[in-house]
Amino acid sequence: MKKSIVSICVLLFSIGIAAQSNVQGYVFEDANQNAKKDRKENGIPNVAVTNGVEVVLTDKKGKYELPLADDQIISVIKPSNYRINVSENNLPLFFYNYKPNGSPELKFKGVVPTGKLPKSVDFGLIKQEEKEEFTALVFGDPQPYTEEEVAFFAKGIVAEVEGIKNVPFGLSLGDLVGNDLNLFNPYIQTVKKIGIPWYNVIGNHDLNFDAKSDKMADETFEAHFGPANYAFNYAKTHFIILDDILYPDPRDGKGYWGGFTEDQLKFIENDLNKVPKDYLIVLAFHIPLTEPSEEDTFRDKDRARLFEILKDFPNTLSLSAHTHIQRQDFFNKKEGWQREKQHHEYNVGTTSGDWYSGKLNEAGIPVSTMRDGTPKGYAFIRFNGNEYSLDYKVAGKPKEFQMEIFAPKVVAKGRGTKAGIYVNFFMGSKDDSVKYRVDKGEWKVMEYIEEIDPTYAIDVYEWDLSEELIPGRRSSNPIASKHLWRGKIPTNLETGEHRIEIKATNMFGKTFDANSSYRLENAK
Template identity: 70%
Template structure:
């Protein structure tokens, strides 16, 4: 048996050229992990295989057949209890690209001609123990525009999780690079150092802009990562990874819009037919299903169709990046969700933060705090059966750094003040409980507000007030944070330092604490008199 490598994809079971109208093959248990179906290795039944639109299950001998077109990617939907091989860059090899004529000529090269479809396109699955409680590592928007920014990403994010243990795989939620698709390979080499199997998703800065049809906008992405729409299972979780960038914008042919093509919606529908209803469905996207300030960035009818397809699945979560802030969204029946319990959409904070802006840290990497006051970082999603909880990890900080507190340094004793104690609870939602107390007195509720984070405002305007240029690049102007709380400052206490203690409980029942302080001083005129 001959094994070829085309566009970084291992093609298994190539016997002879066939002019058939069907793609056929076998999904088999690769006991010796050599990538070939050897004597004694058996096919695996009831494994889903897709051409990006239709989804079929293998028969009792592990065989499948799918309609064939001149531009398609066949991929196996990894079942629980198995893993797929990864290449030398830790990219999962679960697909076969079929482009007999190759990609069209573009600024950034796509897939070279793959020739005719092999007689049998086989997929090797390796038995693997998968626990129902596991953790996935999630990156939002690495988005380097230069090699220097690739290095920032590598030094500021990847180095922190290099060699991570007890995390079976990671996923980047799009904008892997910033328009220069020649940076795909440097990005891949950087993420390789995490040391785990790594999935990827296409973002609006990862597309071929010199095309007139959305179906061709992912040609260079496909050459590096495979299909832009795919699925896999782990434990009792079904992951659907989807390209939700419509380019050009179908409304006016300019820019892009969040949404799906009809063939993508058919893929989702066909895929979900084979998923147990009690499993957790995780939809991974780049553009959020909604954005702050009510901006029209996602096609409503596509979101409604997605929600209809999910109406029989009580356990769901959707993920996105794109905005370079962090938000928790909840969709109810007023927003088209079909179930009584709301749908949780987590818009993950980005690894590039505010596009690699801000002061440089001790490693000469931009601190890059985002416009809503969320520091750059990444997420761990902890799964337990069909349940989940999320931890956000701020890059370069201890794991328990979940809040930033802003309070005046000194306040006049006995006088009213409009100053306040502000808490930016990075994973917070409006319904969360955030309490504070002074000097271990009674706990009081803080008021949820949507406002500019004063810690971030101070950070930004330091650039404008500086009399000399500072290393790095000025951060973006602040926007209103959706995870900010305020408490009043007691001034009728003794002069001197007073301790501030904060306790916040998130949507998963996890309690986080932090401390700060302020000082009370006698008013100056009283001292003068």
């Protein structure tokens, strides 16, 4: 009897093994760049490959093997000093989507059936020199809801960076479109014009809202861009791209919530086990880890687990978008970060600004200033080894335009006033230095405040006070800015015009200047 039981157990175990599916292949040096492994092309050892959970390294011949389910994407984690082939649309070809039966039927088309698994799923890489000093271009929320808004994005943002030089790749931080996933292709064709490889993050407006489970909510995204969770290296920086939208919300089955699945957290952990500890780790996702309004927008246990995984890496940065404002957030031990050096999250201003609202400029494009007074634009991340710095470029303005000054036009001489000089330093954070002086007098420190930006408030309320309809669409109501400073107005000077100078220094030691003026007149 015991022998029969043992035999049955062995048989069941054998059947289970047989039912498992594995994928294997090579990572190779694609010398002729034809994206196929030719006989004379050598494999590349010690390259990471993943099925979205497990991560393995190729052997000395460049071979890998991974377990594979019917709905998984195999992707190579690009090593430093190699590049990946790109499609005709400049999308990196680093993955193989294995979905033999295709996506389920959804409102927006997903992945077509991929059929039988090839005997070898190979990834070709091309050698390139990667200097430790490089720059990446970052977009927050392009988010067009219509073809017209795709055109606004093309003319107002992409046209400025088309043909950009000395930038090896770009990244969009989610909400590539606004719910209509048929706009993925127009978005792709627009970003293609920039002329560099372009990576993409999934956002909450990029989901299949008719999906019944979180696993199926990215089917159309996968059909256009590949996996929503992946990684790659460039020089001494390791990038991890993540889908941090839980949909439907696991609390009530409605809407969405920020967070990660267990498989994602395992992927991050397995991936980082293969990364040198002195690399800069850059995590990119859509919904911020921070919850500054005390709203429960991100699942706390997932953030805590992420911080636990990152505790052995001294150099880190998070990138997010989603909010349609701009701010610099920091995590210390009080917030669960486990290192002395704080963790920085840059919540990037958006390329759609305030959802393509506001007055139309001379080119007929909405100015789209965001609710915190940040003009729409895009970011550059400057890397140097495992260090970084950030720059924000306002669309349609010179790169030197880094702050907006608000001051009264005229003030009564000798009278006290509750009016003030306000500076919105778009890339600023609470601990930055912002100073001002009047008529080349003594430099004075401005007071950091969290209030609405008066310049933006005036622009918004003009819509409400106008006797005639203004072309375009009224902007959103102002909210408190996280990068606003105030100074007192000297009224004890001579009558006439007085020059205001501003000097702002950010967390990276970069200093920016701006100026304005006000007029003093004798009270009547």
